[in-house]
Amino acid sequence: xxxxxxxxxxxxxxxxxxxxxxxxxxxxxxxxxxxxxxxxxxxxxxxxxxxxxxxxxxxxxxxxxxxxxxxxxxxxxxxxxxxxxxxxxxxxxxxxxxxxxxxxxxxxxxxxxxxxxxxxxxxxxxxxxxxxxxxxxxxxxxxxxxxxxxxxxxxxxxxxxxxxxxxxxxxxxxxxxxxxxxxxxxxxxxxxxxxxxxxxxxxxxxxxxxxxxxxxxxxxxxxxxxxxxxxxxxxxxxxxxxxxxxxxxxxxxxxxxxxxxxxxxxxxxxxxxxxxxxxxxxxxxxxxxxxxxxxxxxxxxxxxxx
Amino acid sequence: xxxxxxxxxxxxxxxxxxxxxxxxxxxxxxxxxxxxxxxxxxxxxxxxxxxxxxxxxxxxxxxxxxxxxxxxxxxxxxxxxxxxxxxxxxxxxxxxxxxxxxxxxxxxxxxxxxxxxxxxxxxxxxxxxxxxxxxxxxxxxxxxxxxxxxxxxxxxxxxxxxxxxxxxxxxxxxxxxxxxxxxxxxxxxxxxxxxxxxxxxxxxxxxxxxxxxxxxxxxxxxxxxxxxxxxxxxxxxxxxxxxxxxxxxxxxxxxxxxxxxxxxxxxxxxxxxxxxxxxxxxxxxxxxxxxxxxxxxxxxxxxxxxxxxxxxxxxxxxxx
Numbered sequence: 001x002x003x004x005x006x007x008x009x010x011x012x013x014x015x016x017x018x019x020x021x022x023x024x025x026x027x028x029x030x031x032x033x034x035x036x037x038x039x040x041x042x043x044x045x046x047x048x049x050x051x052x053x054x055x056x057x058x059x060x061x062x063x064x065x066x067x068x069x070x071x072x073x074x075x076x077x078x079x080x081x082x083x084x085x086x087x088x089x090x091x092x093x094x095x096x097x098x099x100x101x102x103x104x105x106x107x108x109x110x111x112x113x114x115x116x117x118x119x120x121x122x123x124x125x126x127x128x129x130x131x132x133x134x135x136x137x138x139x140x141x142x143x144x145x146x147x148x149x150x151x152x153x154x155x156x157x158x159x160x161x162x163x164x165x166x167x168x169x170x171x172x173x174x175x176x177x178x179x180x181x182x183x184x185x186x187x188x189x190x191x192x193x194x195x196x197x198x199x200x201x202x203x204x205x206x207x208x209x210x211x212x213x214x215x216x217x218x219x220x221x222x223x224x225x226x227x228x229x230x231x232x233x234x235x236x237x238x239x240x241x242x243x244x245x246x247x248x249x250x251x252x253x254x255x256x257x258x259x260x261x262x263x264x265x266x267x268x269x270x271x272x273x274x275x276x277x278x279x280x281x282x283x284x285x286x287x288x289x290x291x292x293x294x295x296x297x298x299x300x301x302x303x304x305x306x
Numbered sequence: 307x308x309x310x311x312x313x314x315x316x317x318x319x320x321x322x323x324x325x326x327x328x329x330x331x332x333x334x335x336x337x338x339x340x341x342x343x344x345x346x347x348x349x350x351x352x353x354x355x356x357x358x359x360x361x362x363x364x365x366x367x368x369x370x371x372x373x374x375x376x377x378x379x380x381x382x383x384x385x386x387x388x389x390x391x392x393x394x395x396x397x398x399x400x401x402x403x404x405x406x407x408x409x410x411x412x413x414x415x416x417x418x419x420x421x422x423x424x425x426x427x428x429x430x431x432x433x434x435x436x437x438x439x440x441x442x443x444x445x446x447x448x449x450x451x452x453x454x455x456x457x458x459x460x461x462x463x464x465x466x467x468x469x470x471x472x473x474x475x476x477x478x479x480x481x482x483x484x485x486x487x488x489x490x491x492x493x494x495x496x497x498x499x500x501x502x503x504x505x506x507x508x509x510x511x512x513x514x515x516x517x518x519x520x521x522x523x524x525x526x527x528x529x530x531x532x533x534x535x536x537x538x539x540x541x542x543x544x545x546x547x548x549x550x551x552x553x554x555x556x557x558x559x560x561x562x563x564x565x566x567x568x569x570x571x572x573x574x575x576x577x578x579x580x581x582x583x584x585x586x587x588x589x590x591x592x593x594x595x596x597x598x599x600x601x602x603x604x605x606x607x608x609x610x611x612x613x614x615x616x617x618x619x620x621x622x623x624x625x626x
Contacts, residue, residue, distance in 0.1 A: 059617050066619070234610075235619020258616065 020050050020196070022057060022220065023203025025064030026213015032056045037221070039197055042107025050196045053221040055229040058188065061217035062235055065159040065186040068214030073156045073184035077132035084128035084182060087209040091121045094205060098198060102170045105195035119275050120174040126278070127178040134183060134283055142291070149294040154287040156184035157262055158237030161230040163223060166243050169195035171274045173202065176242050179282035181215055188217045188236070190227060192243065196220035224248055231255035238262035238286050262286060318555065322519055325476040332475055335515060338507035338543060347538035350582055351575040360574070364609050365403050367573040367601075368395060370591045372430055372562065374409040374599050375626070376437075376530065382417045384626065385410055389421020391624055396606050398622075399613065405602065406591040407460060411436070412449055415456035430460035430496070434485060437500075437529035439464035443481060450488040461489050462496040464529060465513065467503050475516055482520035496524035496562055502534030510540055514547035524560040530597060535565025538575060545583040558587065564597025570608040573601060599626070 020039075021028040035052035051057075072080070091098065095117055103113035135154055142150040160180045165172030169192045180187045191199030203218045219226055223243055230236055231252040239256050241249045241264060249266055256263050264285045270276040321331040355363055373392045375384060388408055396402040407428035410418045418429045431453035435441035441449075450461055463485050469477045482497055489495050497517040501510050517525045525544055528535040541563040548559045561584070567573055573596060580588050588594050603623040610618040 062617065062619075229617060232616040233619070234616055234622055 018048060020048050020200045020220070021203075022051050022053060022061075023200065023207065023216070023218040024057065024061045024214075025067070025217065026207060028203065028207075029057075029060075031221070032060070035221075039105075039195070041104045047104060048197060050200065050220045053219040053226055055226065057219055057221075058226050058229050059233070061188040061219060062159060062161075062230070062233055064214035064217055065188050066235055068212055069156075069158055069186045072181070072186055072212055072215045075184070077135065077184075080182065080184065081128045081131035083210045084124055084131065084178065087206060087211065088121050088124035088128065090205045090209045091117075091124065094201075095121070097201060098170060101198045101201060105169050105197060106167075115275075116168075116171045120171045123171070123174050123278070124178055127182040127283075130280070130283065131182050134280065134287075137280065138284055138287065139289065144293075147296045149296060150291065151294065152289050152291045154183065154284070155290050157286045157288055158185060159235065160185045160187050160286050161227070161233075161236050161239040162187050162189045163227055163239070163241055163243035164189055164192050164199060165269070165274070166192045166194065166223070168192075168269075168274050170198040170202075172242070172269075173199050175274045175278060176240055176282065177216060179278070180240065180286055181211075183283050183287055185238070185286050186215045186217075188230060189219065190223050190230075190243065191218055191220045193221070193223045227252055228255065231261070232258060234259050236261060238264070240264045240282075240285070241266050318519060322476075322479060325474070328475045328479060328516075329473065332512040332516060335508075335511055338511055340507050343507060343543060344539045347542045347579065350542070350578050351538055353575075353578045355574050355578070361609075361612050363574045363577050364570060364605055364612070366589065367570070367577060367596065368605050368609070369403040369406060370595050371405040371602050371605070372407045372409045372564075372595045372597050373405045373602060374530070374564070374597055376409070376411060376432060380411065380414055382414070385414045385417045386421045387624070387626060389418050389427070391602070391626075392427045393422055393425040395602060396609065396623070399609075402606070402609065406595055409462065409597065412453035412456065412458070415453050415458045419457040428459040429457065430462055431456075431458040432462045432464075432529075434463040434481075436462070436464050436498075437531040439466050440468070443484060446481070447484060447488050450485055454489065454493060458493060460494045460496060460524075461485070462498055462526060464498045464500060465517070467500055470504070470509070470513060470516075475512075479516060479520045482517060482522065486521040494523040495521070496526045496560075497522040498526045498529055498564075500529055500532060501527045501536075501540045502532040507540070507543055510543050511547060514544050515551070518547070518551045518557070518559050522559060524562050524595070526562040526564055526595075526597065528563075528565045528597075530565030536563030536567055536576075536597075538579060541576060542579050542583055545579060545588070548588070549584045558593065560593040560595065561588070562595040562597055567596055567598050568600050569604050570601075573605065 021030055031051040031053045033054035036049040037052045039047045039050045041047050098117045099113045102116050139153040144150040162176050164176055177187055199218050206216050231239055232255040239261050253263050322328055373388055375388050392405040392408045404427050407430045408418050409430040412431045412433055415429055415431045433449040433453045434446035465478050486495050499513040504510050514525050527540055544561050548561055552558050580594050606623045607618040
């Protein structure tokens with residue numbers, strides 16, 4: 001499709017360019033600042049203008065994510081799994097578009113881009129399966145010396161700011177968003193600075209996947225500019241620094257310490273670039289364990305009920 | 307500045323002499339250009355208020371809040387908590403100004419009074435069969451006297467919208483003057499028009515003049531109990547009315563938009579309206595108030611943001 005302009009010349013039809021927009025609170029706003037920046041392919045050819053989000057867009061995204069947190073974390077794990085699977089279904093239908101966007105952005109061959117997109121779709125399915133199983137793996141009943149049930153259950157942390165990986169514009173992106181929302185957190189995602197288009201298109205897919213508005217919010221722009229206010233934001237509970245370089249990661253970690261945010265430092269990426277099976281670490285990074293003591297029942301005057 | 311009705315009444319004595327004279331006067335007021343009014347309110351809402359001006363506006367807005375709880379489920383505990391919050395809105399920063407008043411139902415006045423004792427925070431009480439106002443005058447006056455006896459500093463009355471819409475302006479006028487008399491010299495009277503039920507801007511202008519002629523110390527948009535509450539347009543209209551009334555009679559009357567103002571941004575827009583319409587004389591909590599409850603939390607979060615440079619969150623302000 002990169003030869004679109006020529007085609008249109010031949011058919012005499014005007015090109016219809018897409019206006020890429022942010023995805024915040026289930027809506028598609030332009031940046032509050034009105035700014036955009038040019039996105040180019042690997043050869044430096046212009047692809048589209050992407051919104052250059054400001055700190056106010058980040059603030060609005062946090063408000064949307066906070067509003068969505070109650071219902072999303074309260075939804076049953078089974079229901080969340082269904083919705084994540086639905087995302088995979090919707091992506092499958094728009095596979096061609098994502099293959100093109102990934103190939104153009106990262107300069108991959110068609111086959112390589114297809115492999116990336118397929119892996120990303122499979123990753124949604126993988127995390128969809130985990131939603132109602134993670135509690136059994138990291139929670140459970142604890143043996144205690146008394147007439148109590150003692151139950152530990154993992155709970156979502158809250159609003160998570162996610163700096164998407166800079167190099168892997170789609171598979172990397174999905175690999176950091178899906179584990180955050182699978183467990184009931186809501187996310188404010190900063191797309192890859194150079195390759196934001198697949199992330200902004202993913203917003204359109206999420207909007208049509210039964211995912212409630214505000215659960216995932218996608219911002220594009222200068223990572224450092226948007227991440228700074230998010231790291232310092234008192235109403236953000238955790239931050240994933242996957243897309244930050246060393247200097248930025250350090251700076252953000254210091255800012256995040258102020259309200260004791262959970263911080264996931266940039267993790268080493270496998271040689272194949274996010275394609276290995278992820279494991280559960282990215283989910284447990286944004287879970288907190290709640291432990292409840294509960295009386296076992298009628299341990300009455302008789303001494304024991306057993 | 308005299309606040310009693312007498313000079314105004316003298317200046318416009320013949321106007322309130324009879325029902326027909328009052329109707330002639332109110333219907334003789336110039337009609338409202340609805341499109342122009344809304345455009346003016348919208349254009350004033352686009353002013354950019356930043357940095358030090360914003361800090362000033364936020365502190366001013368906090369000092370103008372009538373912190374309100376008007377629920378059937380109000381408990382003494384909730385009113386006490388509200389009183390404590392009115393006195394020290396942000397306990398982590400004692401430089402935060404106190405709010406203007408707490409606004410409660412008459413039976414909670416005594417509790418509220420105790421909660422704000424020793425501070426400058428006033429206790430306002432809604433009365434006269436709030437919010438519908440559908441009760442005999444004797445009941446309404448008893449309501450006011452009870453609130454006064456419990457120590458209310460301000461009374462928020464509702465007008466009889468049924469009588470107003472039926473064109474019985476003198477009945478409305480007489481009710482307001484009777485309530486004003488029951489308030490005596492010690493309490494300031496706010497008159498609620500419930501602009502959302504008055505149908506037209508012309509009616510809001512008439513109601514404003516009617517209220518001011520009858521001796522209102524404040525004219526107030528709404529109860530907060532109907533679908534349409536304070537809007538920039540109807541507040542602008544009322545600000546024009548108090549400005550014109552002072553020009554004509556020398557009596558200054560306050561304005562209180564209530565209901566539906568939830569964000570600092572909205573509040574600052576209203577302050578711009580006040581400054582540009584009525585003038586800086588009204589930029590004081592004696593002459594302008596916000597009837598609100600959730601607005602205060604947003605103002606405090608914005609204040610914290612300005613002080614620290616970090617966006618704050620609802621975890622750092624009280625729930626109510």
